[in-house]
Amino acid sequence: MHHDAASQTDAPAEPVTIPAPDPAVLYDLLVVGGGPAGLNAALYASRKGLKVGLLARHRGGQVTDTYYIDNYLGLDNVAGAELAERFAAHLDRYGVPFLEDAKIVGYEPSDGVHQVTLSSGETFRGRTLIIATGTNYRALGIPGERAFGGLGVSYCVTCDAPLFRNKDVFVAGGGNAAVEAALDLAKIARSVTLVHRSQLRADAILVDLLYANPKITVHLRTRILEVLGDDFMSGLRVEDLESGGQRTLQGVGLFVEIGRIPNSRYFRSHLDLNEYGEIIVSDRMETNIPGVFAAGDVTNFPYKQIVVAASQGAIAALAANDYIYQKKPDENRNRKAAEYRLDALLNSVESV
Numbered sequence: 001m002h003h004d005a006a007s008q009t010d011a012p013a014e015p016v017t018i019p020a021p022d023p024a025v026l027y028d029l030l031v032v033g034g035g036p037a038g039l040n041a042a043l044y045a046s047r048k049g050l051k052v053g054l055l056a057r058h059r060g061g062q063v064t065d066t067y068y069i070d071n072y073l074g075l076d077n078v079a080g081a082e083l084a085e086r087f088a089a090h091l092d093r094y095g096v097p098f099l100e101d102a103k104i105v106g107y108e109p110s111d112g113v114h115q116v117t118l119s120s121g122e123t124f125r126g127r128t129l130i131i132a133t134g135t136n137y138r139a140l141g142i143p144g145e146r147a148f149g150g151l152g153v154s155y156c157v158t159c160d161a162p163l164f165r166n167k168d169v170f171v172a173g174g175g176n177a178a179v180e181a182a183l184d185l186a187k188i189a190r191s192v193t194l195v196h197r198s199q200l201r202a203d204a205i206l207v208d209l210l211y212a213n214p215k216i217t218v219h220l221r222t223r224i225l226e227v228l229g230d231d232f233m234s235g236l237r238v239e240d241l242e243s244g245g246q247r248t249l250q251g252v253g254l255f256v257e258i259g260r261i262p263n264s265r266y267f268r269s270h271l272d273l274n275e276y277g278e279i280i281v282s283d284r285m286e287t288n289i290p291g292v293f294a295a296g297d298v299t300n301f302p303y304k305q306i307v308v309a310a311s312q313g314a315i316a317a318l319a320a321n322d323y324i325y326q327k328k329p330d331e332n333r334n335r336k337a338a339e340y341r342l343d344a345l346l347n348s349v350e351s352v
């Protein structure tokens with residue numbers, strides 16, 4: 001990968017080429033993940049003067065799967081691909097070594113050194129590690145789903161919707177992502193049928209838009225049993241959960257939007273995860289292993305948003321910097337704040 005960049009700690013001057021991280025180097029910080037959490041962690045750590053290496057399967061993360069983003073402060077109505085590119089270009093200016101198409105498949109802590117292994121067999125080492133691997137789509141796990149993957153079945157509306165212009169398509173799911181997918185698809189497809197096994201959980205404003213759209217049909221309490229087709233998908237076999245009856249619905253596309261799975265599996269033998277597989281972090285993004293931090297959608301923090309992931313990346317980087325320089329959090333901070341408030345209160349009472 002070649003991008004123009006300046007030195008790692010100073011802002012841009014002369015363009016240089018972005019190198020890949022060096023397996024022979026012990027980095028101060030290794031960051032895994034190239035979404036908003038990982039990119040911002042690398043930016044903050046680099047600006048602190050740490051020797052940082054960044055490894056990621058895909059530059060930009062989920063942000064590149066989003067048509068338009070309207071809730072990132074200061075950048076309204078920005079295309080997902082453009083926002084991801086701006087994030088990455090900002091980091092490039094610091095020359096942080098970055099390896100793309102790098103899939104981590106193993107992690108080993110030993111003696112204060114954190115080692116990750118790629119699917120290629122290469123290993124990289126850091127004195128600290130930030131895991132910012134985000135989430136991946138959840139599959140339905142039904143017959144035909146895998147066979148018609150790329151032949152009608154899709155997990156990315158942004159990527160694949162244009163292939164279904166004037167076609168009849170389905171959306172599986174009942175949350176915000178599913179309803180947003182149906183609304184986006186209705187702009188392109190001939191018809192959209194949303195199928196969900198229980199009631200909708202999406203925000204009321206989205207549900208109103210869904211029911212107001214004449215191109216969209218909604219089947220609730222309906223379970224998808226099988227994806228049907230020959231060379232290409234041609235329909236779904238579904239079960240009405242009220243009556244128990246089964247029937248076939250015709251359509252050539254199925255967009256699966258039933259939630260996401262945290263990318264934590266390669267860390268689970270060492271790190272504490274919650275029941276959803278999310279990495280449990282403190283308010284300083286610390287995991288149960290000293291020197292290992294996690295940030296963004298892969299953590300147990302509930303609000304999965306770009307601005308949240310980016311800010312958690314910053315916190316993790318600053319906490320990693322404190323860890324390296326052995327700065328202790330100020331444990332007396334809460335007590336001092338309470339004393340300060342008491343003083344202020346006493347002063348105000350005296351002055352009455």
Ligand SMILES: Cc1cc2nc3c(=O)[nH]c(=O)nc-3n(C[C@H](O)[C@H](O)[C@H](O)COP(=O)(O)OP(=O)(O)OC[C@H]3O[C@@H](n4cnc5c(N)ncnc54)[C@H](O)[C@@H]3O)c2cc1C
Nearest residue numbers: 033034035036037057058061062104134296297304305306
């Ligand atoms: C369709 C859609 C629309 C959305 N719309 C919005 C919106 O409008 N506003 C908003 O704020 N948020 C939105 N979100 C959510 C937002 O995109 C996420 O909250 C955010 O991207 C999370 O950032 P992250 O860095 O934690 O993880 P991700 O963006 O998921 O990035 C994870 C990174 O880790 C890498 N990775 C994963 N596994 C490995 C591995 N084993 N080895 C190496 N690298 C790995 C990935 O390649 C990627 O680079 C949307 C999400 C989707 C899917």
